[in-house]
Amino acid sequence: MRRGKNGITRRSFIKGAGVAALTLGFFGPRGRESLAAEPIKIGQITPTTGFLAPTGWWATHGAMLAVDEANAAGGVLGRKIELIMEDEVNPGVAVQKARKLIEKDKVHAIQGTVSSACALAIGDVVQRAKVVFVNTGSNSDEIRNNRCHRYVFSTEGCNTQYVSTIGNWLIKNKQFNRWYFITSDYAFGHDLLRVARNLLKKNDGVELGSELVPTGSTDFSSYLLKIKNAKPDTVFHNLAGTDQTNFYKQYKEFGLPFPVAGGVCDTAPAWQAGVGNVLGMFPLVWYHTINKESAAWAEKFLKLYGKLPENQAWCDYVGTQCILGAIAKAGSLEGAKIGQALVGFKIDCLKGRELYFREWDNQLMQPMYVVRGKTREESSDKEWDIFEVVEEIPHKNEPLTAIAIPDSENVCKKEPW
Amino acid sequence: MTLTNFFYYFLNGIVMGSLYVLMAIGLSVIFGMIGIINFAHGVVYALGAYAMVLVTQQLGYWPSFVISPILVGLLGMVIEASFLRRIYVGDPLRGLLFTFGLAMVLEQLIRIIWGPSGFPYLIPGYFAGTAKSMASLGIEFSRYRFFIFICAVGVIFGLWWFIEKTPYGMIIRAGSRDPEMVRILGISLKPIMTMVFGLGAALAGFAGVLAAPLAGVQPSMGDNVGNIAFVVVVIGGLGSFWGAVLSGLLVGEVENLSILIWPPIAQSAMYILMAVILLLRPRGLFGERWERFE
Numbered sequence: 147m148r149r150g151k152n153g154i155t156r157r158s159f160i161k162g163a164g165v166a167a168l169t170l171g172f173f174g175p176r177g178r179e180s181l182a183a184e185p186i187k188i189g190q191i192t193p194t195t196g197f198l199a200p201t202g203w204w205a206t207h208g209a210m211l212a213v214d215e216a217n218a219a220g221g222v223l224g225r226k227i228e229l230i231m232e233d234e235v236n237p238g239v240a241v242q243k244a245r246k247l248i249e250k251d252k253v254h255a256i257q258g259t260v261s262s263a264c265a266l267a268i269g270d271v272v273q274r275a276k277v278v279f280v281n282t283g284s285n286s287d288e289i290r291n292n293r294c295h296r297y298v299f300s301t302e303g304c305n306t307q308y309v310s311t312i313g314n315w316l317i318k319n320k321q322f323n324r325w326y327f328i329t330s331d332y333a334f335g336h337d338l339l340r341v342a343r344n345l346l347k348k349n350d351g352v353e354l355g356s357e358l359v360p361t362g363s364t365d366f367s368s369y370l371l372k373i374k375n376a377k378p379d380t381v382f383h384n385l386a387g388t389d390q391t392n393f394y395k396q397y398k399e400f401g402l403p404f405p406v407a408g409g410v411c412d413t414a415p416a417w418q419a420g421v422g423n424v425l426g427m428f429p430l431v432w433y434h435t436i437n438k439e440s441a442a443w444a445e446k447f448l449k450l451y452g453k454l455p456e457n458q459a460w461c462d463y464v465g466t467q468c469i470l471g472a473i474a475k476a477g478s479l480e481g482a483k484i485g486q487a488l489v490g491f492k493i494d495c496l497k498g499r500e501l502y503f504r505e506w507d508n509q510l511m512q513p514m515y516v517v518r519g520k521t522r523e524e525s526s527d528k529e530w531d532i533f534e535v536v537e538e539i540p541h542k543n544e545p546l547t548a549i550a551i552p553d554s555e556n557v558c559k560k561e562p563w
Numbered sequence: 564m565t566l567t568n569f570f571y572y573f574l575n576g577i578v579m580g581s582l583y584v585l586m587a588i589g590l591s592v593i594f595g596m597i598g599i600i601n602f603a604h605g606v607v608y609a610l611g612a613y614a615m616v617l618v619t620q621q622l623g624y625w626p627s628f629v630i631s632p633i634l635v636g637l638l639g640m641v642i643e644a645s646f647l648r649r650i651y652v653g654d655p656l657r658g659l660l661f662t663f664g665l666a667m668v669l670e671q672l673i674r675i676i677w678g679p680s681g682f683p684y685l686i687p688g689y690f691a692g693t694a695k696s697m698a699s700l701g702i703e704f705s706r707y708r709f710f711i712f713i714c715a716v717g718v719i720f721g722l723w724w725f726i727e728k729t730p731y732g733m734i735i736r737a738g739s740r741d742p743e744m745v746r747i748l749g750i751s752l753k754p755i756m757t758m759v760f761g762l763g764a765a766l767a768g769f770a771g772v773l774a775a776p777l778a779g780v781q782p783s784m785g786d787n788v789g790n791i792a793f794v795v796v797v798i799g800g801l802g803s804f805w806g807a808v809l810s811g812l813l814v815g816e817v818e819n820l821s822i823l824i825w826p827p828i829a830q831s832a833m834y835i836l837m838a839v840i841l842l843l844r845p846r847g848l849f850g851e852r853w854e855r856f857e
Contacts, residue, residue, distance in 0.1 A: 195670075196783055200680040360830045364778040364787050365579055367708075368822040371571045388681075391779035395685075399705050399777070401692050418779050420683030453678075529683075 185228040186221075186479065188213070188469060189247035190462075191258040191268065192283075193234040197362040198260040198387040200414045201458040205258060205283055206231055207451050208459030212466035222470050223477065229466075240264035244271045244279075254479045255280065257465045260387075260458070262286035262334040269298045273561060276481040278472075278488065282465040283458055285410050286337040290507040291551060294558035297481065299488050299508040301465040303431045305338045308410045310549035311429040311514040311539045313345045316380075316407060322351035326378035326404075328369060328393070330386045331358040338384040338409040346382075354378045363389055366396045374402055381406045381426075390415035398423045411517075413456035413532070421532050422522030428533075430515045432460035432496070436535055440496045454530050464495040464510070468503075482563045504547070506556050511546035513538050571704065572823045573816065578708040580815020581715035582770050586792035587799065587807040588722065589766030595739040595802035596759040599647065599658035603666040605789020606673075607764045611635045611771025612780045613673060616682045624687045632769040639764025643757045651756075666789075673782040681781030690776075711773045718769060719808060726804065735759060739802060767792075794837050800850025810848055 190209050193202040213227045221227060230251050232243040240259065247253045248271070256272060257280040259265040265284035272279040273295040281289060281300040290304050316322060325346055329335040339356070346353060355376050357369045373381055381404050385393055390408075394416065397406065406426030413433065416424045434444035434454055447455040455463075472487035473479060492502045501512045517533035525531045540548040586608060593601050614634050618627035642665070650657045685691075690707040726732035738745045738752050745752060771785070778784055795814050799806030814833045821832040828835075840848060 194674070194679060199674075199783065200779075200781060203679045357826060362783075362787055364774070364784065367575045367579070367705075368572060368819045371568075371575065372823070375568055388779045388781055388784075391681075391781075392777075395779070396777065399686055399691070399707060401703075401705075414680055415779070418681050418683050418781065420685050423683075423685065 183225045185226040186223070186470075186473060187228050187230060187251060187253040188466065189244070189251060189253035189256040189258075190229050190231045191234050191240060191243050191247070191256060191264070192231065192462075193260050195233060195235060197389060198234070200388060200391075200418060201260050201283065201412055201456070202234070204414060204453075204456045204459035205260065205462045207447070208455060208462035209257065209282075209466045211447060211450065211459075212463045212470070216466075216470050222474050223479075227470065234259055234261060234264050237261070237263045237267035241267045241271055244268045248272070248275045248277050253277070254473070254481075255469045255484060257282050257462065257469060259284045261332075262289060262337065263332055265289050265298075266293055266333065269293065269295045272297050276563075278469065278481055278484045280465040280469055280488075282461040284334070286334050287341065287551060288333070288337055290509050290558070291555065292557050294507060294560060296560045296563060297485050299468070299485075299503055299510075301468060301510045302461045303410075303429075303512065303514055304507075304509055304551065305334075305341045305410065306551045307509075307512075307514055307549045308429045308431075309338065309341045309345055311516060312407055312409070312427060313349075314539050314549070315427060315516045315537060317349060321380055321405070321407070322346065322349040323379035324352045324354045325380050325382050326354045326373050326376055327356040327382050327384060328366075328373070329356065329358050329384040330389055331360050334386055334410075335384045342382055342384060342409050359385070359389065361386070361389060364392060366393050367400070370396060370400045370402060373404070374400065378404055380404065382409065383407075384409040386410070387412075387415060388418070391418045394419035394424045398425070412458060414458065416519070416532050417456070417530065421520065421525040421528050424519040424532060425521070426519055427536070428517055428519070430457055430517050430533070431512070432457045433515055433517060433533055433535055435533075436515055436538070437496070437498050439498065443496055460496065464493065464501075467495060468493060468510075485563065499542070499546070501546070504550065506553070506558055507551060509550060511550060513540060513546060514549065515539070569823070572819045574704055575708070576816035576819035577812060578712050578815070579819065580812035581712050581719075582774060582788070583791055583795050583814055584719060584808050584811030585715055585766050585770040585773075586788060587795035587811050588719070588804065589763035589770075590792050590796050591799070591802055591804070591807045592726075592735075592766075593760055593763035594796070596735055597647070597651070597658075597756055598655060599662065601763065602659065602662040602789075603669060604763075604767050604792055605785030605787075606666045606669040607635060607639065607767040607785070608771040608774070608788055609673060609780075609782060609785040610638065610669065611768030612684075612775040612784060613677060613682075613771075614768065615772040615775045616684050616780050619684075628772060631772050632765045635768025635771075636761040636765030639768075640757050640761035642764075643760035647760065648753070648756070670782050670785075677782075679782060681779050681784075684775045684780050686776040707776060714769075714773060718766070722766075723804065731755075731758075791833065794833050796847075798837050798840050798847055800844075800847030803847070803849035803851065806847060806849030 192205040193199050213229050216227050234240050255278040260283035262284040265281045279298050283302050285305045287305050329339045408428040411428035434440050444455050472484050472491055476483040476487035488503055492500055494500055501510055504511050515535050516537040518536050520534055590604050614631035615627055618630050686707045690710050693703040694706040694709055734755055742752055795811045799810030817832045817836050821829045
C-alpha cells in the first residue's frame with residue numbers, strides 16, 4: 147500500500163472522510179432544519195468581483211438586513227427565511243448560477259444583479275422555470291420593456307426614470323445646450339445613451355460629441371483631452387461602477403471647468419472617488435438624507451455593518467421586503483402565485499410615499515432624487531457626507547408615473563403565467 | 564486635429580506607457596531569472612496601491628511613497644521563499660499555475676480584509692491641478708502625471724544601473740542566462756532568486772503606488788494593467804530590459820493615439836500591435852535567443 151509522507155494511507159483517508167461526511171449529514175445543519183418547516187429560500191445573485199463589485203457589498207447587506215428583520219419578527223407563513231448568495235461575474239456565469247439556485251437549491255425567488263447584461267440573461271432562465279426574479283440593481287429599459295418577462299420585476303429605477311429625473315432639473319435650470327456624452331460600452335450604457343439623447347433632442351440641445359469607453363477602464367485621460375478640446379457646456383456621463391470613480395477622479399485631476407451631470411449615479415463609486423472629487427448634478431434612487439426614516443435606517447445599518455448604506459442597499463432591502471410581502475399576501479410559495487401577488491403590490495419603504503409595481507413593465511413606481519456633489523468645505527465629515535439632496539422628483543403632488551417609461555412606448559409582450 | 568492636441572495625446576501616452584514599463588520590467592526580470600510567468604503581477608500592483616493608502620493614513624504621503632514599494636517587495640520575497648522555491652524543479656507549468664492561483668487568493672484576501680468597495684485616495688495637494696511651468700508654452704497638463712513620468716524615468720535608470728553596473732546585477736544577468744555555470748562558480752542562486760522576485764514585486768508595487776491617486780483603489784484594479792504588462796513583455800521580447808522600456812512606451816502611445824484617431828479600435832490596438840510584431844519578429848522586438856527557453 148502506498149503511504150503518504152505523514153503516514154496516512156489513501157484508504158484510511160477515505161474512511162475517515164466518509165465517516166465525517168455521514169455524521170455531518172445526519173447531525174449537521176440540514177438534519178436539524180428538517181425538524182421545522184422548510185425555510186423560504188431566496189437566491190441572491192450579486193457581483194462580488196469585477197468592476198461592479200463595489201456596489202455588490204451593499205446589495206448583499208441590504209438583503210441580509212431585510213431577511214434578519216423578517217426572521218426576528220417570526221418569519222413568513224411560519225417559516226424562517228434563508229438567503230443563498232451567488233456571485234454574478236458575467237452573463238454566462240449568471241445564467242449558470244440562476245439555474246443552480248433554481249434546480250439544486252430550489253429557491254422560491256431570485257433577486258439581485260447589478261449588470262443589465264446579467265439581468266437580461268437571468269430573465270430568460272426564470273421565465274422558463276416560472277420563478278420570480280426581482281431585479282434590484284440593473285437599469286436597462288430593455289429589461290422592463292422590449293425584453294420584458296412575466297416573472298421579472300424591478301425595484302431599481304430604470305434608465306428612463308433616472309434620466310427623466312435629472313432631465314427635469316436640467317430643463318428647469320436651462321442646461322440644455324451643447325452636451326458631450328461619455329458612455330460605458332455595454333448594454334446598460336448604450337440604453338442610457340439612447341434615453342439621454344432623446345431627452346437632449348426633445349429640448350433642442352446639441353450633441354457635441356460622444357465617447358464609448360470599455361468597461362473596467364482605468365485611464366480616462368485621452369477621453370478627457372477630447373472633451374477639453376470640444377469645450378462643451380455640459381458633460382453627461384453614462385458610466386457604471388468603478389468607471390464612475392475613475393472618471394470623477396481624473397475629471398478633477400485635469401481640472402476641466404464644464405459642469406457634469408450623470409445619467410445614473412450610485413453613491414458607492416462616488417464615496418470611492420472621495421469627497422470633493424465628485425462635482426455636478428446627479429439622479430439617485432435613494433440617499434440616506436432624504437427623510438428621517440431613511441436616516442434612522444441608515445444609522446441602524448451603520449451600527450450593524452460598519453458602513454452607511456448606499457442606494458444599492460436600499461434597492462435590495464426593498465426587493466426582499468417585496469418578495470416576502472408577496473409571499474405573505476399570496477399565502478403560497480408557488481412562483482406564479484408570488485408573481486401575481488407582486489403585480490400592483492404596494493409598499494412604503496423609507497420613501498414616505500406609497501410605491502407600487504406598475505402592471506405593464508413590472509417596475510416599482512417611485513420618486514427619485516436630484517443630488518449635488520458637495521465640495522470638501524461643504525462636507526461635514528469629508529468621508530460619507532458627499533451629496534446634498536436638491537429635489538424629489540416627481541414632486542409629492544405629481545403621479546409617480548411622471549418619470550417612468552411613457553405608456554406610449556410600451557412594446558412589452560408578456561408570456562402567460 | 565491641431566499639433567498641440569496631438570502633443571497632449573503623445574505626452575499622455577508616454578506617462579501611461581512609463582507605468583506599463585515599470586510593470587513589464589518587473590515581470591521580465593522575474594521571468595528572466597526564475598523562469599516563471601508571474602500571473603500574480605497585477606494583484607501585486609493593487610497591493611502597492613493599498614499599501615500606499617494605508618501607510619499614508621499612518622505616516623503621510625512621502626514616507627508611504629518610500630515604504631509601500633519596500634513592503635510589497637518584502638511580501639514578494641516571503642512568497643518566493645515559502646512557496647515558489649518549492650516548485651522550481653519539474654514542469655514550468657507548475658509555476659504558472661501557482662501564480663495564477665496566488666493571484667486569485669491575494670485578490671480575494673484584499674476583499675476580505677479591506678472590503679470589496681475600495682478606498683478613496685486623492686492626489687496630494689501640491690500635485691493637484693495642471694502644471695504652471697508648461698502653461699506658458701500653451702500646454703495644460705496634469706502636474707501629477709509629470710511627477711509619474713519623472714519617478715518612472717528615475718526608477719528605470721536606477722534599475723538599469725543596478726543590473727548593468729553592480730556585482731549583484733552581474734550575478735542576475737549571468738544567472739538568467741546560465742544558472743548551472745553560476746552555481747559551478749560557487750555562487751548560490753537561492754538568495755538571488757528571492758531578491759529578484761522581491762524586486763519584481765516592488766516594481767509592480769511602485770507602479771501601484773503611482774497609480775493609486777489616478778484610478779480607484781479597489782481589489783480588481785490590477786486586472787487590466789496586469790494584462791497590458793504581459794503584452795508589453797511579449798512585444799519587447801522576454802527578458803529584455805530595453806525591449807520592455809521601448810514596448811511599454813509604444814503600447815502607451817498606441818493606446819492613446821488610437822483613442823484620438825479611431826476610438827472603437829482602442830481596446831484591441833495593442834493586441835494588433837502584438838500580433839504584427841510577433842509575425843515579423845517571433846521573439847519580440849529585442850528578444851534574443853536564450854538556450855534555456857528554446
